[in-house]
């Protein structure tokens with residue numbers, strides 16, 4: 501394994517960032533290659549600890565000559581966001597200098613080749629330089645995993661519609677509970693930047709059935725535990741074995757995916773009708789009937805009729821909820837996968 505440090509200039513004098521990259525060389529040129537990054541949203545650490553638990557397994561595979569395809573790992577993809585403490589709170593989702601989401605506005609290349617990456621204008625800000633760097637590192641790999649997490653949630657995947665059902669084996673290997681299929685523009689999220697160039701070339705070159713591109717949501721922000729890290733590392737390792745990046749017959753044994761699958765237009769984003777305190781009645785992973793109470797919002801404490809119930813707009817499956825317990829009118833607090841299309845269906849990206 502080779503370790504390199506990528507340097508990233510900051511936006512002011514005397515400021516720079518460093519990014520660690522691990523590279524395992526595959527023994528076979530014909531085997532699929534993999535790129536795995538974690539914490540692009542810098543405060544989302546379940547993926548970081550999963551990668552930490554994965555590394556010893558990869559080192560062992562390397563020592564035994566079982567790594568077939570090249571593997572590149574970026575265990576903490578966003579040192580810029582990681583340093584953004586504002587009054588004691590980490591702001592890892594948006595770049596504070598530009599207000600841009602770190603997982604939007606990636607360059608969309610015309611072909612799946614680093615040479616298609618345009619050179620950066622000199623006036624680019626650090627967040628743009630970071631996105632340019634990450635696309636350059638990941639481009640051309642057959643398997644691209646972007647490890648994120650939700651506020652509170654089940655483990656689930658976003659998958660480009662074009663890669664399903666071919667990616668069922670991956671969902672099964674990783675042991676996720678739900679898969680959300682999307683297509684169309686998603687604000688140029690990293691996942692879109694990873695699949696877009698392959699959709700611009702002919703099907704025989706793209707070989708979409710061999711490709712894995714996914715945003716992996718590893719439960720919630722606070723689900724940073726040794727047991728989850730180990731389980732998620734096992735899941736990623738199984739995926740690599742299943743797709744032939746690593747030779748391990750036992751881990752590669754095919755599994756059947758039995759979780760929830762839906763297109764993104766089935767996702768209902770449930771918003772608060774009033775500002776106030778949130779009393780949840782449901783947890784991620786629960787099925788609900790139409791009209792079921794998802795939460796009660798206490799908007800006028802102490803008063804008669806001082807609270808209002810938030811009801812399920814249709815029957816379905818609750819897969820995330822926010823971790824805060826207070827909010828403003830209009831704040832989204834629950835994501836559920838409805839049995840039918842949502843009355844407020846979205847296509848590419850659910851959140852800003």
Ligand SMILES: [Zn+2]
Nearest residue numbers: 541544648649
């Ligand atoms: Zn994220």
